Amino acid sequence: MRALTWQGPRNVEVTDVADPRLEADTDAIIAVTTTAICGSDLHLYELLGPFLAPGDVLGHEAMGIVQETGSAVSHIKPGDRVVIPFNISCGHCWMCDRGLFAQCETTQVREHGCGAALFGYTKLYGSVPGGQAELLRVPQAQFGPIKVPDGPPDEQFVYLSDVLPTAWQAVEYAAIPEGGSVAVFGLGPIGQMSARIAAHRGARVIGIDLEPERLEMAVRHGVEVVDARDQDDVPAVVRDMTAGRGTDSVIDAVGMEAHGSPGAEFLQKLVTALPDAVAEPMMTKAGVDRLTALYQCIDAVRRGGTISLSGVYAGTADPLPMLTMFDKGVRVSMGQAHVKHWTGDLLPLVVDESDPLGVRDLATHWLPLEQAPHGYDIFQRKVDGAVKVLLQPGK
Known part of the structure; x- marks a missing residue:
């Protein structure tokens, strides 16, 4: 089959790889109809090379048609249309019983001290071949796949794999009070959907970004925006918009490659250029994240407010302004999305013909x-107005 493989920093290629096959009675094989490029994939493209090997198949947002199932898989069958959650969880361990599917103890990658295995995301998360391919083997298919109806286009459902549950959890973790306010830093796919979900649930939403296409998209969905290119002090602008206090909650949808951190940017590029044997321990023990967005979140949230982190961070020893966070009484919630925990909330909104979350207005490129x-x-x-890129194997 054809699959998108990592070959080195900023070097990915579509190559021939072996077709996947059933390896356990809990597996399924799907023919991928749509798969997406995620902002987290860009961390692999740019920074996390020490944890990849040439030929690794990337991608963790996929949906398609079931081709084959193992004997223990009963809730889906060949011919069904399914979305595949990005985290691989069993549905029955101690963590899964509590809805903490991103911490599944059955697939947890204990060797590297990480949580549940993920599709297409480095040896830290199990080196499981990803979904940017014609075919995908789905472990723990007795639980994971989400069956969706035939008819509506893939773009109406594919975001259930990651974007929508990650955004929904970001809003949940933000603990926005009823009728309260939230600032969303970063208006990429996760930020866009976080803003729309928060607005759908009645919050006042202020979105911050540097890219005009992203700002314009947010405005289309009723979000107040701050163009960070025009402001020397974004948190001050947010405070000015909220009676001098800051927003009740803040969502960081940027993560470790934020603009405005030249020192950390240099360190990231240095680490990427080093041999894996040297770079890997640096990545796992040093503070290598570009923290400008997180610092601005801490500055912009009101006293007693909540910061929700959905952007990915990778450094172990990142410096944080603990005095400010303690003095302001800030609460912080974070973590990988527990995808299937939120499916019941999201699926009715996704199948609603009125499209209340605007899922049909997110993808900008179909390739x-x-x-x-x-x-x-x-x-x-x-560039080229790219906000969300969907890939369509077979086309």
């Missing part, structure tokens, strides 16, 4: 799988 390297390039460089 055949063979053009995936171009998709990574434009998404990474934020």
Whole structure:
């Protein structure tokens, strides 16, 4: 089959790889109809090379048609249309029983001290081949796949794999009071959907970004925006918009590659250029994240407010302004999304013909799988209006 494989920093290629096969009675094989490039994939493209090997198949947002199932899989069958959650969870361990599917103890990658295995996301999360491919083996398929109806286009459902549950959890973790306010830093796919979900639930939403296409998209969905290019002090602007206090809650949808951190940016590039044997311990023990967005979140939230982190951070020894956080009484919630925990909340909104979350207004590019390297390039460089890129194997 054809699949998008990592070959080195900023170097991905569509190559021939072996077709997947059932390896356990809890597996399924799906023919991928749509898969997406995620902002987290860009961290692999740019920074997390020490944890990848040439030929690793990328991608963790996928949906398609079931081709084959193991004997222990009964809730889906060949021919069903399914979305695949990005985290691989069993549904029955101690963590899963508590809805903490991103911490599944059955697939937990204990060797590296990480949580549940993820599709297409480095050896830290199990080196499981990803979904930017024609076919995908789905472990723990007795629980994971989400069956969706035939008819509506893939773009109406594919975001159930990651974008929508991650955004929904970000809003949940933000603990926005009834009728309260939230600032969303970063208006990429997760930030866009976090803003829309918060607005859908009655919050006042202020979105912050640097890219005009992202700002324009947020405005279309009723979000007040701050163009960070025009402001020397974004948190001060947010406070000015909220009676001098700051918003009740803040969502960081940016993560470790934020703009405005030249020192950390240099360190990231240095680590990426080093041999894996040297770079890997640096990545796991040093403070290598670009923290400008997080610092601004801490500054912009009101006293006694809540910060919800959905952006990915990778450094172990990142410096945080603990005095400010303690003095302001800030609460912080974070973590990988527990995808299936939120499916019951999201599926009715996704199948609603009125499209209350605007899922049909997120993708900006639809590309055949063979053009995936171009998709990574434009998404990474934020050119050609790329906000969300969907790949369509077989086209």
